[in-house]
Amino acid sequence: MNVTLTLNGRQVTAAVEADDSLYTLLRALGMHSVKCGCETTNCGLCTVHMDGKAVLSCSVPAARCDGHAVTTLEGMQEEAKRLGECLAGEGAEQCGFCAPGLMMNVFALAKENPHATEAEIDAYLAGNLCRCSGYVSQRRAVKRYLESMEVQP
Amino acid sequence: MSGGNRVRGGVGVPVPKKDAPALLTGKPVYVEDIAPRDCLCVKLMHSPHAHAVIEEIDVSRAQKMPGVACILTHQDVPGTRFTQAGQTYPEFSPYDRLILDRHLRCVGDPVAIVAAQTERQALAAMRLIRVRYRVLPAILDAAQAMDNETLIHPEADWRALVPDCGADNRRNLVAAGEDAHGDVEAELAACDVVIDRTYETGANQQCMMETFRAFTRMDAYGRLEVVSSTQVPFHVRRILATALEIPKSRVRIVKPRIGGGFGAKQTAVCEQYPAIVTLKTGLPAKIVYTRGESMTLSSPRHAMRMHVRLGAMRDGTIRAIDLHTLSNTGAYGEHGPTTVGLSGHKSIPLYTHNMKAFRFSWHTVYTNTMSAGAYRGYGATQGLFAVESAVNELAHALDMDPARLRERNIVREGEVMPAYYGETAASCTVDRCMARAREMIGWEEKYPARTLPNGHVRAVGMALAMQGSGISNVDTGAVLIRLGDGGVYNMSIGATDMGTGCDTILAQMAAQSLECPVDNITVHGVDTDTSPYDCGSYASSTTYVTGMAVVKTCEQLREKIVRVGAKLLGCAPEDALFEGDGVRRADGSAGVSLAEIANAHMMAGTEDISACVSSGSPVSPPPFMCGCAEIDLDPQTGEVKLVDYAAVVDCGTVINPNLAMRQTEGGLMQGIGMALYERPQMDHLGRTVSNSFLQYKIPTRVDAQRIRVEFAPSYEPTGPFGAKSIGECVINTPAPAIADAVYNACGVRVRSLPITPEKLLLGEREA
Numbered sequence A: 001m002n003v004t005l006t007l008n009g010r011q012v013t014a015a016v017e018a019d020d021s022l023y024t025l026l027r028a029l030g031m032h033s034v035k036c037g038c039e040t041t042n043c044g045l046c047t048v049h050m051d052g053k054a055v056l057s058c059s060v061p062a063a064r065c066d067g068h069a070v071t072t073l074e075g076m077q078e079e080a081k082r083l084g085e086c087l088a089g090e091g092a093e094q095c096g097f098c099a100p101g102l103m104m105n106v107f108a109l110a111k112e113n114p115h116a117t118e119a120e121i122d123a124y125l126a127g128n129l130c131r132c133s134g135y136v137s138q139r140r141a142v143k144r145y146l147e148s149m150e151v152q153p
Numbered sequence B: 001m002s003g004g005n006r007v008r009g010g011v012g013v014p015v016p017k018k019d020a021p022a023l024l025t026g027k028p029v030y031v032e033d034i035a036p037r038d039c040l041c042v043k044l045m046h047s048p049h050a051h052a053v054i055e056e057i058d059v060s061r062a063q064k065m066p067g068v069a070c071i072l073t074h075q076d077v078p079g080t081r082f083t084q085a086g087q088t089y090p091e092f093s094p095y096d097r098l099i100l101d102r103h104l105r106c107v108g109d110p111v112a113i114v115a116a117q118t119e120r121q122a123l124a125a126m127r128l129i130r131v132r133y134r135v136l137p138a139i140l141d142a143a144q145a146m147d148n149e150t151l152i153h154p155e156a157d158w159r160a161l162v163p164d165c166g167a168d169n170r171r172n173l174v175a176a177g178e179d180a181h182g183d184v185e186a187e188l189a190a191c192d193v194v195i196d197r198t199y200e201t202g203a204n205q206q207c208m209m210e211t212f213r214a215f216t217r218m219d220a221y222g223r224l225e226v227v228s229s230t231q232v233p234f235h236v237r238r239i240l241a242t243a244l245e246i247p248k249s250r251v252r253i254v255k256p257r258i259g260g261g262f263g264a265k266q267t268a269v270c271e272q273y274p275a276i277v278t279l280k281t282g283l284p285a286k287i288v289y290t291r292g293e294s295m296t297l298s299s300p301r302h303a304m305r306m307h308v309r310l311g312a313m314r315d316g317t318i319r320a321i322d323l324h325t326l327s328n329t330g331a332y333g334e335h336g337p338t339t340v341g342l343s344g345h346k347s348i349p350l351y352t353h354n355m356k357a358f359r360f361s362w363h364t365v366y367t368n369t370m371s372a373g374a375y376r377g378y379g380a381t382q383g384l385f386a387v388e389s390a391v392n393e394l395a396h397a398l399d400m401d402p403a404r405l406r407e408r409n410i411v412r413e414g415e416v417m418p419a420y421y422g423e424t425a426a427s428c429t430v431d432r433c434m435a436r437a438r439e440m441i442g443w444e445e446k447y448p449a450r451t452l453p454n455g456h457v458r459a460v461g462m463a464l465a466m467q468g469s470g471i472s473n474v475d476t477g478a479v480l481i482r483l484g485d486g487g488v489y490n491m492s493i494g495a496t497d498m499g500t501g502c503d504t505i506l507a508q509m510a511a512q513s514l515e516c517p518v519d520n521i522t523v524h525g526v527d528t529d530t531s532p533y534d535c536g537s538y539a540s541s542t543t544y545v546t547g548m549a550v551v552k553t554c555e556q557l558r559e560k561i562v563r564v565g566a567k568l569l570g571c572a573p574e575d576a577l578f579e580g581d582g583v584r585r586a587d588g589s590a591g592v593s594l595a596e597i598a599n600a601h602m603m604a605g606t607e608d609i610s611a612c613v614s615s616g617s618p619v620s621p622p623p624f625m626c627g628c629a630e631i632d633l634d635p636q637t638g639e640v641k642l643v644d645y646a647a648v649v650d651c652g653t654v655i656n657p658n659l660a661m662r663q664t665e666g667g668l669m670q671g672i673g674m675a676l677y678e679r680p681q682m683d684h685l686g687r688t689v690s691n692s693f694l695q696y697k698i699p700t701r702v703d704a705q706r707i708r709v710e711f712a713p714s715y716e717p718t719g720p721f722g723a724k725s726i727g728e729c730v731i732n733t734p735a736p737a738i739a740d741a742v743y744n745a746c747g748v749r750v751r752s753l754p755i756t757p758e759k760l761l762l763g764e765r766e767a
Helices: A022-028 A077-090 A099-112 A118-124 A136-150 B119-126 B184-190 B233-244 B272-281 B291-296 B336-345 B380-398 B402-409 B430-441 B502-514 B542-569 B594-600 B657-676 B734-746 B757-762
Strands: A002-007 A010-015 A047-050 A053-056 A069-071 B040-046 B052-058 B068-072 B110-116 B130-135 B173-181 B193-201 B213-218 B224-228 B251-254 B285-288 B303-312 B318-330 B357-366 B449-451 B457-466 B477-484 B488-493 B521-524 B576-578 B582-585 B591-593 B610-615 B624-634 B639-650 B707-711
Touching: A022 A047, A047 A099, A053 A099, A077 A099, A077 A136, A077 B657, A099 A118, A099 A136, A118 A136, A136 B657, B040 B119, B040 B272, B040 B291, B052 B110, B068 B119, B068 B272, B110 B119, B110 B272, B173 B336, B184 B303, B184 B318, B184 B357, B193 B380, B213 B272, B224 B233, B224 B272, B233 B251, B233 B272, B272 B285, B303 B336, B303 B380, B318 B336, B318 B380, B318 B402, B336 B357, B336 B380, B380 B402, B380 B457, B380 B734, B402 B430, B402 B457, B430 B457, B430 B624, B430 B639, B430 B707, B457 B734, B477 B502, B477 B542, B477 B594, B488 B502, B502 B521, B502 B542, B542 B576, B542 B582, B542 B591, B542 B594, B542 B610, B582 B594, B591 B594, B624 B734, B639 B657, B639 B734, B639 B757, B657 B707, B657 B734
Parallel strands: A002 A069, B040 B285, B224 B251, B318 B357, B488 B521, B639 B707
Antiparallel strands: A002 A010, A047 A053, A047 A069, B040 B110, B052 B130, B068 B110, B173 B357, B193 B303, B213 B224, B213 B285, B303 B318, B449 B457, B457 B624, B477 B488, B477 B610, B576 B582, B582 B591, B624 B639
């Protein structure tokens, strides 16, 4: 079957199988920022936005994206640069493999709760696993990013 | 161009990683991102039995399925046994496996390789492969393995390349040995107190976020090109050449960015499968392990059972340690002979100061479980859980503060450590690490425990740790630095940055040595065709071993630049000075810029301005650290929460404070997971139950309430700018520190990890 979706602001039509996930479709469409770290919806690496909300692309059927808007980190390069500077300033990215999923979830957090406390940041991002950093530097970086958003005009 | 500090982003500066912008904008830089779109998809059919022989295998129906390019069984692979362990000559791990074997030795052992145009097609074809197995008795318990009538490697062509490590396939043994100093029995007999305990650790998973993966293709010269997520490109080249029976000249390994390793990728877990498909078909092929595969057929920590006897006098003087380690290498011997050694050699030396005698003996055995490998800490983690727990138990037996007990016994700078290969602790601030960590956690007020108004108990515990910095007289690092167009330096690195940031810190060292901004050093690695030989990134070697190679390479390069500069200036090299951005006459009369030197040698140049120096070390200076844990125990449920962790590390000079800090925090978090959450489990048939993040719980950011790290730098005279390693040491303290905090909270001593609420509530109570 064919699905038509708005991917990073551009309309795309693609052929999918009934049991394809959105993750599979996005990789096939060249969205390399989207990673897979598990098959059990535990790791958060495949996080993208669907109609502005964070979803795990591994557990969304590709067929369900028909008529919806999907955003990946490729479509949020400006924001990525600013959050990226906060993360890199701490050395908090380490291997970087979990970074795109984490960042997409941070953008969702920024929209939902721009004044999040540290505890709220941790709770919101708890589903984004990272094996390298030990998390505490990411918490600082995300806090700094949210604060920098506040001073934005 | 004279005077001033031209170095920017040099040693000691927290510069961002050079690859950060690409990683943090989601650029396609990892293996799967850059694989050709038309790669065949390679899938493995796994053994359902822990121990079996394939009586018959029929792939005829599967082969006719749409999209299938090739299906390989044990009849189709070369007959030369090899090891997947990425280690330097003479390889200690026995040559005990084939790419596919008729004899299956653990659940998950590959039965067949299926390559098809899509994953869906490969899996559909695999379901049609018919296999008749003859199931054999399986050995699942390491304690039953030695001299069992069931032999896991009865094959005649099994081969130990280093026979004196005690390997004997007729006894299910991969290693056996003993190292001793003094009369341990006599010393123990003379001691007032002897702690005699057994501790156990499991086959923990590294859980790097990027699972094992590689793609392969034939290049324009008919050579096999392998792009792999590996820590050991040069070892993988040798392993593949051996396994595939092709010359090394026909193999090229490329390492792009990799999504974490932690030792897992010091073993060539998956490269051989797409490689043989490409050789057989001529087509590009890729394999990407699922998380499930990464947890059932990978290279986890060696599970160990450690029997410690620790002898001391009433006043707390530790006189003798006797440690025996039984290590489970699983179905194959990868890293089996070597990991076990660290369990004693990197735990016992902490207590060198008053020690009269030690004995460390070990056995590593085959069992019908997943083959173990290298995991950050590499045996030291296991040994330190045992020895540090025993020291904490001794403190309780003597009714002494464990910090005081340690102060009395820890190794001092300048002392020879007989249990550490007789090496000297030339740089050591473990005393300062301990003093500061205690201060940070508030040890004096908090030890041992207090009850909160809500009934929860808060308690503290501590542990020390050490590791090495590379393998002495073995590990080799090298970089190649060339001066290029306009005065830029290109540094080619053979060490593998796996997210740790070694490309960046090596560039910082080069910037320091060449007196230039770190942005003037470009880095590239790793490609076995163009990078200088480096054993790879493991054994905590990169900062120390490869870092020293950077220092030596820069020294040589500076001399060359001065020689060319002096020629342009019309003076003798002795009369010219290297100034970072150029070369100047010593009398200050004239100078020539780096760009002019670089550009001049490109015009009918006669001398390549480059240098490449290899470096190894006769010693492996240990980093040291102290970790103090504060926990909150709910006595109603047995739930333990980590409230605070204070760690102070002596890694010598800190090259990049941010990256060293992240290494420490990340290592601590893995150690915390090992202590409290991560439980490798298999069922009675040897099937791994903990095969996903649903069952195998690694810490989340909610579990990282408070982790604080400081450094107590020593100066290591043999290290680059005084640096030692940091990557592995930092995983070692949480398990013993948290175990003692738990004991202080509730009186239950857990000697087998992880520390679960069930264990606290149901058993393991002190008699």
